[in-house]
Amino acid sequence: MTTRIPREPLKTDRLLLRPTSATDAERAFEIQSDWEVTRMLALASFPPNRQEIERWFADHPNEWAAGDAYRFAVLLDGKMVGLVDVDGIGEGCGSLGYWFDRAAWGQGYAFEAARAVTRFACGELGLLKLIAGHAHDNPASGRVLAKLGFRRLNTVELFSRPRNEYISQCLYERGDTALDGSFGER
Numbered sequence: 637m638t639t640r641i642p643r644e645p646l647k648t649d650r651l652l653l654r655p656t657s658a659t660d661a662e663r664a665f666e667i668q669s670d671w672e673v674t675r676m677l678a679l680a681s682f683p684p685n686r687q688e689i690e691r692w693f694a695d696h697p698n699e700w701a702a703g704d705a706y707r708f709a710v711l712l713d714g715k716m717v718g719l720v721d722v723d724g725i726g727e728g729c730g731s732l733g734y735w736f737d738r739a740a741w742g743q744g745y746a747f748e749a750a751r752a753v754t755r756f757a758c759g760e761l762g763l764l765k766l767i768a769g770h771a772h773d774n775p776a777s778g779r780v781l782a783k784l785g786f787r788r789l790n791t792v793e794l795f796s797r798p799r800n801e802y803i804s805q806c807l808y809e810r811g812d813t814a815l816d817g818s819f820g821e822r
């Protein structure tokens with residue numbers, strides 16, 4: 637990406653999505669201290685490593701400036717309840733990811749926030765295709781992707797760092813045909 641994208645928040649009905657920075661690391665550490673959250677994140681360590689998370693968040697503004705990744709802290713009533721990002725950007729394609737505090741599950745926040753970031757990716761970033769994936773035992777994430785208009789592709793074996801074993805990962809994509817502004821079933 638050559639166009640500089642301003643680091644501005646996205647708003648939804650209930651949520652504010654603010655570009656992440658180093659100050660979000662502590663809350664992210666707290667959220668990822670829950671095994672039920674982190675076991676679904678293939679690249680995360682468990683228990684979480686505070687310094688690793690701090691380094692990662694400190695680098696987010698650089699990633700944004702370089703056009704490599706765009707990550708948003710999801711705020712509900714001013715408190716960070718999750719993160720949605722699009723990373724691995726190249727050749728018109730990016731990868732959508734998200735994770736939320738367990739206390740915030742089941743209220744449609746992941747879909748609402750991921751929909752805003754999907755629109756941002758297809759609109760402001762001009763991406764033509766998004767990919768995503770979830771562990772075989774994470775149907776809630778599959779449901780979020782289906783509602784966003786992602787199409788299930790196939791299943792691959794992927795090493796899960798927190799589980800320390802290979803797991804089946806279900807892969808998805810959302811391409812040109814989903815770029816007409818429709819978002820799956822909602």
Ligand SMILES: CC(C)(COP(=O)(O)OP(=O)(O)OC[C@H]1O[C@@H](n2cnc3c(N)ncnc32)[C@H](O)[C@@H]1OP(=O)(O)O)[C@@H](O)C(=O)NCCC(=O)NCCS
Pocket residue numbers: 672673674676677734735736737740741742743744745746747748769770771774775776777779780
């Ligand atoms: C996956 C996750 C982001 C979902 O967050 P959420 O805010 O609860 O998601 P939403 O409420 O927007 O949508 C969840 C959908 O899954 C459905 N769902 C929940 N549990 C389910 C299950 N066991 N089986 C099938 N569907 C399920 C819900 O009913 C809802 O669908 P609906 O709107 O049609 O009723 C959240 O559970 C999470 O952060 N998990 C840990 C990290 C993670 O898995 N990240 C994604 C990695 S791929």
